[in-house]
Amino acid sequence: MTNPASGSVDVMVVLCDGHRCRALRARTEVGPLGVGGDLFDVLREVVRGSRGAVLVRGQCLGACHRAPLVLLLRNAGPNGGDRRGLLVGPVERPEQVAEVVDLVRQADGRPD
C-alpha cells in the first residue's frame, strides 16, 4: 500500500537478478505455487494479490552464497520511516518458495 504522506511503498519484494542468482534460479522448484512458471512468476502473482506490495528485480545483493536470493523490505514505522529488510535464500525448494510467499503476505498484512 502506498503511503501518501511519504510516497513510499510499504512492502517491496526484490528478486536478485545478479548473475549468480539468475544462473541458479533455474534450479528452483516452485512446486504447486508455480503453475508452470518460475520464481518470478510466483512472486508476481503474490504481489498482484497484495494490498500494495511491489516486485522489482535488483542487482547483486552481495550475498551470492545464498543464491537464489530474495530481499523483502517493509516499512515498520507509522510513517514508513523505519524500513526493515530480510534476506531469504537460497530459495530452491517448494517449501522455501512457500516460505517467501508467506513472508510477503505477512508483511502485506494479508492472511493466506
Ligand code: FES
Ligand atoms: S547475484 Fe544475487 S546476491 Fe549476488
